[in-house]
Amino acid sequence: MVNIEFNNENIEKCQCPCCPVQGASKCAYEQLEKVQKINGMPNPEEVPGIYCISGKTTCEDFNQEGMCQCSKCELWKEYNLGAEEPGGYFCARGKSRPQK
Structure with a gap:
């Protein structure tokens, strides 16, 4: 099973904010603004991506x-x-997990 750590380094590697699925989302943009103002590590559900x-x-x-x-x-x-x-579309299908 893949174990990806939720940390600032991985948040920076994430391409979700550039993705066309999320790109025009007002909600994601508002979440991103809030996260940028947080001092320290945000909760995973607060980050618009990853x-x-x-x-x-x-x-x-x-x-979609x-x-x-x-x-x-x-x-x-x-x-x-x-x-x-699911191999992609994690935003709609959920986090990465081993294939059955």
Whole structure:
């Protein structure tokens, strides 16, 4: 089972904020603004991204028709997330877990 640590280094590697699925989300933008003002480590559910670790988004305005960019993310490559489930669209399908 893949174990990705939730830390600032991995948050910086995350490409979700650039992803077309999340890109036009007002909710994600507002979450990002709040996180940038936090002193210290935010809770995973507060971060607009890194869904491979935290699971589905709480935002309801994501463009589920947009092209997922997970395979371009350094975390996806580093942890071989293509071999895990769901392999992409973590924001809608949940965090990475072993295939059955």
